[in-house]
Amino acid sequence: MITTLIDSPVANVANIARALRTVGAELVVTRDPDAIAAAEKLVLPGVGSFIAAMRWLEENRIDAAISTAVKRGATLLGVCVGHQLLFDLSHEMGSTRGLGLVRGEVHKYEGSLPVPQIGWNRVKAAEGSALFDGVENGVFYFVNSYAASNAPDEIARADYGRPFTAAVQHDRVFGVQFHPEKSSAAGLRVLRNFVTWT
Amino acid sequence: MDVIPSLDLLGGQVVRLLHGDFANVTAYGDPEKVLDSLEVPRGSRLHIVDLEASRSGRPVELEAVRRLAKRDLRVQAGGGIRSLADAKAWIDAGAEKVVIGTVAADAPEVLREIVAALGADRVIAAVDVRDGVVRVHGWERDAGATLAEVLERVESLGIREALITDINKDGAMRGPSFALYRSLRTKLRIIASGGVSTLGDVVSLSRIGSVGACVIGRALLDGRVQLAEARARVATPNAIPERVIPCLDVRDGRVVKGINFVDIRDAGDPVECAVRYEAEGADEMVILDISATDANRTTALDTVHRVSESLFIPLTVGGGVRTIEDFRALLRAGADRVAINTAALRNPRLIADCAAEFGVQAVVLSCDAKRIGDHYEAMVRSGKESSSVDAVVWCRRAEELGTGEILLTSVDRDGTNAGYDIELLRAVTSVVRISVIASGGAGSLEHFRDAIEAGGARAVLAASLFHDRRLSIGDVKRFLANEGIPVR
Numbered sequence: 279m280i281t282t283l284i285d286s287p288v289a290n291v292a293n294i295a296r297a298l299r300t301v302g303a304e305l306v307v308t309r310d311p312d313a314i315a316a317a318e319k320l321v322l323p324g325v326g327s328f329i330a331a332m333r334w335l336e337e338n339r340i341d342a343a344i345s346t347a348v349k350r351g352a353t354l355l356g357v358c359v360g361h362q363l364l365f366d367l368s369h370e371m372g373s374t375r376g377l378g379l380v381r382g383e384v385h386k387y388e389g390s391l392p393v394p395q396i397g398w399n400r401v402k403a404a405e406g407s408a409l410f411d412g413v414e415n416g417v418f419y420f421v422n423s424y425a426a427s428n429a430p431d432e433i434a435r436a437d438y439g440r441p442f443t444a445a446v447q448h449d450r451v452f453g454v455q456f457h458p459e460k461s462s463a464a465g466l467r468v469l470r471n472f473v474t475w476t
Numbered sequence: 477m478d479v480i481p482s483l484d485l486l487g488g489q490v491v492r493l494l495h496g497d498f499a500n501v502t503a504y505g506d507p508e509k510v511l512d513s514l515e516v517p518r519g520s521r522l523h524i525v526d527l528e529a530s531r532s533g534r535p536v537e538l539e540a541v542r543r544l545a546k547r548d549l550r551v552q553a554g555g556g557i558r559s560l561a562d563a564k565a566w567i568d569a570g571a572e573k574v575v576i577g578t579v580a581a582d583a584p585e586v587l588r589e590i591v592a593a594l595g596a597d598r599v600i601a602a603v604d605v606r607d608g609v610v611r612v613h614g615w616e617r618d619a620g621a622t623l624a625e626v627l628e629r630v631e632s633l634g635i636r637e638a639l640i641t642d643i644n645k646d647g648a649m650r651g652p653s654f655a656l657y658r659s660l661r662t663k664l665r666i667i668a669s670g671g672v673s674t675l676g677d678v679v680s681l682s683r684i685g686s687v688g689a690c691v692i693g694r695a696l697l698d699g700r701v702q703l704a705e706a707r708a709r710v711a712t713p714n715a716i717p718e719r720v721i722p723c724l725d726v727r728d729g730r731v732v733k734g735i736n737f738v739d740i741r742d743a744g745d746p747v748e749c750a751v752r753y754e755a756e757g758a759d760e761m762v763i764l765d766i767s768a769t770d771a772n773r774t775t776a777l778d779t780v781h782r783v784s785e786s787l788f789i790p791l792t793v794g795g796g797v798r799t800i801e802d803f804r805a806l807l808r809a810g811a812d813r814v815a816i817n818t819a820a821l822r823n824p825r826l827i828a829d830c831a832a833e834f835g836v837q838a839v840v841l842s843c844d845a846k847r848i849g850d851h852y853e854a855m856v857r858s859g860k861e862s863s864s865v866d867a868v869v870w871c872r873r874a875e876e877l878g879t880g881e882i883l884l885t886s887v888d889r890d891g892t893n894a895g896y897d898i899e900l901l902r903a904v905t906s907v908v909r910i911s912v913i914a915s916g917g918a919g920s921l922e923h924f925r926d927a928i929e930a931g932g933a934r935a936v937l938a939a940s941l942f943h944d945r946r947l948s949i950g951d952v953k954r955f956l957a958n959e960g961i962p963v964r
Contacts, residue, residue: 293810326835390702390705394836396880397911398717399715399716400715400716417964436715437715439708460788460790461789463788466788
């Protein structure tokens with residue numbers, strides 16, 4: 279099955295493409311809404327600002343294309359800010375509506391640890407999670423100031439001063455707050471699990 | 477591990493004595509006002525030392541303890557408890573526990589009597605140690621017993637907690653006696669005391685198996701450690717691994733290594749080294765282009781691109797970055813983060829500009845520090861020339877400007893394998909909140925541990941040690957894990 283990587287300018291597309299190819303994905307990298315709407319397996323990357331990433335999706339009608347694909351039964355993985363975009367709402371500089379594909383909201387880290395979180399952190403996955411098969415208690419690389427916490431669709435959590443949602447799954451929609459493409463073997467395993475998931 | 481705020485009282489005021497010297501007093505004011513300013517939450521344990529009592533042998537600050545106990549604080553009070561009557565006086569004043577020093581070391585029969593009357597749970601044995609010898613009577617004389625003997629006696633009475641203070645470290649802000657605590661073989665829950673001066677000290681103590689709590693005095697009073705942050709960090713001590721980072725010093729597309737930044741020799745192909753290091757468990761890779769000139773910048777970008785294409789861990793690149801455009805070019809070539817050194821010293825705004833453009837996570841300050849007289853200076857031109865800027869002040873300023881991390885290299889130690897410069901690391905980690913990568917001097921497994929444990933580094937970097945295969949990254953990570961330091 280072909281994996282379609284959304285070619286967002288607000289993302290580190292090249293690294294994710296290389297990681298996906300390494301785990302055996304047959305990859306198409308595109309920003310064409312029609313191709314995205316017709317895709318069976320989609321990856322939505324993102325770094326930096328939620329607002330900038332969301333605006334780009336809207337201006338290029340890719341938000342609607344993603345929703346169409348998911349309604350048609352496509353499988354989707356959001357990565358980092360791409361993961362945050364899946365939620366109903368983000369509170370990054372005011373409130374911005376997300377894609378609403380998973381339930382919950384994204385908030386700034388509160389507490390006493392330095393923000394952004396930059397570095398490796400241990401992730402505990404829910405038992406039987408297909409995405410984390412083989413890396414149920416893995417360590418992944420994070421760069422983020424915002425995260426969901428205790429999300430209804432949470433399938434993995436980590437701790438940064440307090441617990442936060444490290445990954446979500448709602449039916450065929452997945453999201454990971456960390457950077458699998460920078461998380462060495464554990465990250466590649468998660469991507470492989472996604473690419474081979476049916 | 478519990479983090480217990482500690483107040484020394486003298487004349488109803490919070491004070492600190494340096495090295496236990498009553499002639500060397502710093503006053504901090506009324507105890508309740510001090511607790512408010514430290515944001516000590518209700519239900520917290522609080523350690524109170526009655527300094528006058530420790531000298532005279534009679535409880536003095538009972539009224540202060542009465543007031544503190546009413547604030548829903550679990551007070552453990554001590555200082556000069558020589559008899560059951562003294563101990564009862566503290567408990568009657570509202571203290572949850574008494575901290576018993578001199579008689580624990582000096583007069584086992586009195587200790588036994590106190591335990592029998594109050595119960596072992598209400599007694600904490602305090603043992604003060606100087607140069608391995610137990611001291612009593614306000615530290616003014618030897619107890620005539622070894623630490624092991626005293627602890628054995630305490631344990632045999634059913635007491636479960638022992639507060640161990642290294643007198644040489646107390647209030648001196650040079651860090652606790654990690655080696656002392658690590659060497660203890662006891663079932664007692666150890667409360668570490670003395671020398672805790674940074675958040676890193678608290679975290680490091682929490683990783684030593686026998687240590688169940690630590691008391692913090694001056695570091696809280698001086699604002700060097702925030703109680704809430706310290707408690708948050710030790711609540712999940714194993715979540716965030718410390719990092720081992722191999723460094724590739726690259727010149728003209730080859731990995732090279734020099735001693736004290738001179739005497740350069742070839743150490744291999746960058747891509748081959750990088751792939752091997754990731755397989756061995758490297759958490760991150762650093763490439764420093766040590767000969768960056770306009771002529772070979774293209775070669776350097778090509779090396780970065782080739783290495784980044786072969787890695788699935790974060791890559792930091794530095795060397796010769798002068799402008800925001802140089803920074804951008806390295807990110808485009810595949811770097812995740814870019815280290816700035818000389819150019820930032822000449823134009824500190826470069827840090828803020830790069831942070832605004834690319835995010836603080838992309839900005840690393842590379843600081844080459846050299847000891848000059850009684851301080852460290854930030855060096856420029858690959859460590860060859862002093863900028864005349866104080867290295868510690870510079871690191872603090874760089875954090876304010878927006879660097880996400882500091883790569884701190886000791887020019888004196890680089891390539892010597894004599895160990896990281898712990899004093900330099902402590903000087904910087906005690907004034908910044910961002911992570912510091914220790915660099916320069918790694919020569920043994922213990923050096924890596926010490927940089928993290930005593931130096932407060934959140935990552936340890938080495939080059940020649942790994943290139944020459946004297947140690948593998950796996951060796952280092954296994955050793956750190958055995959020492960209780962979480963690794964990936």
